[in-house]
Amino acid sequence: MADKIPVTVLTGYLGAGKTTLLNRILTEPHGQRFAVIVNEFGEVGIDNDLVVGADEEVFEMNNGCICCTVRGDLIRILDGLMKRKGKFDAIIVETTGLADPAPVAQTFFMDQDVSDKTKLDAVVTVADAKWLTDRLKDAPEAKNQIAFADVIILNKIDLVSPEELAEVEGRIRAINPYAMIHKTERASVDISQVLGRNAFDLERVLELEPAFLEDDGHHHHHHDHDHDHACGPDCDHDHHHHHGGLKHYHDEDMQSVALTIDGEVDPDKFLPWVNDLVQREGPNILRSKGILAFRDEPRRFVFQGVHMILDGDLQREWKPGEERRSKIVFIGRNLDKEAIREGFLACTA
Numbered sequence: 525m526a527d528k529i530p531v532t533v534l535t536g537y538l539g540a541g542k543t544t545l546l547n548r549i550l551t552e553p554h555g556q557r558f559a560v561i562v563n564e565f566g567e568v569g570i571d572n573d574l575v576v577g578a579d580e581e582v583f584e585m586n587n588g589c590i591c592c593t594v595r596g597d598l599i600r601i602l603d604g605l606m607k608r609k610g611k612f613d614a615i616i617v618e619t620t621g622l623a624d625p626a627p628v629a630q631t632f633f634m635d636q637d638v639s640d641k642t643k644l645d646a647v648v649t650v651a652d653a654k655w656l657t658d659r660l661k662d663a664p665e666a667k668n669q670i671a672f673a674d675v676i677i678l679n680k681i682d683l684v685s686p687e688e689l690a691e692v693e694g695r696i697r698a699i700n701p702y703a704m705i706h707k708t709e710r711a712s713v714d715i716s717q718v719l720g721r722n723a724f725d726l727e728r729v730l731e732l733e734p735a736f737l738e739d740d741g742h743h744h745h746h747h748d749h750d751h752d753h754a755c756g757p758d759c760d761h762d763h764h765h766h767h768g769g770l771k772h773y774h775d776e777d778m779q780s781v782a783l784t785i786d787g788e789v790d791p792d793k794f795l796p797w798v799n800d801l802v803q804r805e806g807p808n809i810l811r812s813k814g815i816l817a818f819r820d821e822p823r824r825f826v827f828q829g830v831h832m833i834l835d836g837d838l839q840r841e842w843k844p845g846e847e848r849r850s851k852i853v854f855i856g857r858n859l860d861k862e863a864i865r866e867g868f869l870a871c872t873a
């Protein structure tokens with residue numbers, strides 16, 4: 525695990541500021557060596573020329589839109605990179621603004637060679653504070669990118685009023701209550717907030733958002749005000765809205781379901797259930813994550829998934845005194861929360 529190369533998937537709608545963020549990452553004195561994979565839409569590699577940086581190597585995927593053909597291309601480039609192991613500390617994949625991040629994220633689970641050597645660190649989505657609200661209405665890709673995100677760079681705040689900013693933040697929270705949001709101008713964010721997050725990982729989400737552990741999955745984004753106590757002094761989580769007048773929006777078709785069993789689950793019930801659920805509901809489930817206490821198992825079972833693909837394993841042992849609880853989260857469209865809840869509760873050991 526430890527020497528797997530972290531991969532950051534950088535996504536965001538057209539013109540949101542992905543290239544601006546990438547340039548910021550590459551020009552900061554970070555002492556790290558990045559390999560950058562840029563997806564081009566169409567024939568001409570313009571983005572490549574816009575990316576600065578002397579030391580970084582930029583690889584282009586030119587075979588059209590990343591959502592259809594690119595997975596093979598991405599695997600080929602990653603395989604090539606892995607043969608030169610030691611040359612890179614991290615990989616950044618920038619996707620075209622129209623791409624659904626799912627196939628990119630899936631590559632890191634599906635391809636054995638790739639998943640042996642790399643780990644998805646985080647999906648980082650750059651959002652345009654001025655236009656996101658409109659795009660959420662008319663562009664499904666924009667919504668997917670928000671739903672997928674572990675970290676959201678809410679950029680171009682210079683172009684909106686505080687009220688508009690609060691509005692767009694509320695819209696984001698309605699779709700994805702768990703992502704970190706950083707509000708920026710010209711993507712000005714400390715790169716430690718973007719890279720090396722290990723955020724494609726439920727554990728981190730849970731450490732930051734323990735309130736949803738107590739949640740039955742129905743009202744989780746109304747519980748924001750309960751979260752403050754859990755964050756440490758260096759927590760970068762955006763707290764101000766917990767005290768302010770952030771409106772809660774309900775997104776009709778994109779929701780999250782977070783469920784907790786205060787105890788152990790039976791793996792012989794849980795694994796078939798969750799596999800069956802993602803097989804049936806996969807097209808609607810964008811992201812799934814979970815940490816489970818399996819009966820008679822000293823280690824924690826951790827899984828994550830994208831659509832119908834799940835990847836899970838037994839990880840560290842439960843610490844002494846740590847409560848053996850089982851938690852799952854799904855983000856997706858038109859999810860039948862009640863059925864998921866009943867199904868999960870039936871897995872109780």
Ligand SMILES: Nc1nc2c(ncn2[C@@H]2O[C@H](COP(=O)(O)OP(=O)(O)OP(=O)(O)O)[C@@H](O)[C@H]2O)c(=O)[nH]1
Nearest residue numbers: 537538539540541542543544621679680709710711
């Ligand atoms: N006003 C304002 N403009 C910004 C900000 N950030 C970036 N821009 C501008 O927005 C435009 C798009 O930025 P890019 O970084 O190229 O966006 P992108 O997401 O890479 O765009 P595509 O590659 O077309 O998807 C550029 O003209 C930037 O200079 C910001 O915070 N405020």
